[in-house]
Amino acid sequence: MQHVANLADRRPQPEETAIEVAGLSHVYDGPDGGVPALQDITMSVGSGRFIVVVGPSGCGKTSLLMMLAGLRAQSRGTITCYGRPIPDPDPKRVGVIFQEASLFPWLTAVENVEFPLSLRGDPKDERRRRSEAMLELVGLQGFGARYPHELSGGMKQRVSIARGLIQDPPVLLMDEPFAALDEQTRMTMGHELLRIWNATRKTVVFITHSLTEAVYLADEVLVMSARPGRIIDRIPITLPRPRTYEMMATDVFGKLRDRIWQQIRQVP
Ligand SMILES: Nc1ncnc2c1ncn2[C@@H]1O[C@H](COP(=O)(O)OP(=O)(O)OP(=O)(O)O)[C@@H](O)[C@H]1O
Numbered sequence: 708m709q710h711v712a713n714l715a716d717r718r719p720q721p722e723e724t725a726i727e728v729a730g731l732s733h734v735y736d737g738p739d740g741g742v743p744a745l746q747d748i749t750m751s752v753g754s755g756r757f758i759v760v761v762g763p764s765g766c767g768k769t770s771l772l773m774m775l776a777g778l779r780a781q782s783r784g785t786i787t788c789y790g791r792p793i794p795d796p797d798p799k800r801v802g803v804i805f806q807e808a809s810l811f812p813w814l815t816a817v818e819n820v821e822f823p824l825s826l827r828g829d830p831k832d833e834r835r836r837r838s839e840a841m842l843e844l845v846g847l848q849g850f851g852a853r854y855p856h857e858l859s860g861g862m863k864q865r866v867s868i869a870r871g872l873i874q875d876p877p878v879l880l881m882d883e884p885f886a887a888l889d890e891q892t893r894m895t896m897g898h899e900l901l902r903i904w905n906a907t908r909k910t911v912v913f914i915t916h917s918l919t920e921a922v923y924l925a926d927e928v929l930v931m932s933a934r935p936g937r938i939i940d941r942i943p944i945t946l947p948r949p950r951t952y953e954m955m956a957t958d959v960f961g962k963l964r965d966r967i968w969q970q971i972r973q974v975p
């Protein structure tokens with residue numbers, strides 16, 4: 708991927724902090740004092756790190772991601788991204804990929820992918836070339852001219868992922884991006900994501916319910932408690948990189964996965 712290769716020289720300094728969250732809590736409005744969703748989250752994400760967040764359904768993972776993206780305001784606490792306070796949605800700094808594909812139905816796959824580049828005013832030939840390369844990367848070569856209603860759910864999600872990646876922000880926030888994909892595509896996409904990450908050293912915060920995916924991808928796994936979500940464990944994933952499928956069968960991998968599972972299963 709030519710444009711990915713071009714990014715390699717933009718590697719951030721490892722000691723730089725990309726995201727800093729301090730004392731973040733959130734209560735959604737509602738009867739009886741509202742819904743406490745997040746409680747006293749403090750975390751620091753070094754630039755270029757791959758952080759995975761796991762936790763039981765409804766514990767506040769999506770809420771946290773929306774706040775990191777500046778798309779939802781927190782009740783208390785502060786978030787900074789490369790030293791600048793969030794909220795302040797800024798696609799140049801932060802890109803978000805959600806679980807559900809949200810494509811424009813009147814645009815083809817390739818037009819959906821290149822949409823952010825057209826907003827930026829990139830030349831047409833250049834953006835078409837990059838969009839087609841990105842579609843190829845997510846395994847959709849030859850499908851660029853299809854409209855969303857002509858694609859399967861998993862294919863739509865891959866278009867959505869391609870659109871998120873093409874914006875090339877230094878921070879990528881991903882909310883269960885592979886949940887709708889079949890197991891084989893999911894593994895391939897995870898592997899491809901690591902390849903892109905390795906070439907570009909983006910800072911990634913990735914939410915998943917899959918413990919195998921968490922261990923396979925992460926530098927560090929943050930485990931959240933049931934709602935109101937708190938961070939109850941931070942597990943460094945010491946497996947060497949590049950990760951390989953064979954590592955999944957190793958003892959170390961199994962032990963790491965088990966440690967996360969032990970934490971999660973204690974959640975009521
Ligand atoms: N806009 C909202 N208004 C009120 N309550 C909300 C809102 N969004 C989320 N909640 C509540 O906040 C809690 C956390 O929701 P959130 O979607 O962040 O959880 P999650 O960890 O992403 O769950 P899942 O794993 O199922 O995606 C839930 O109890 C949910 O009902």
Ligand SMILES: [Mg+2]
Pocket residue numbers: 768769770882
């Ligand atoms: Mg969620």
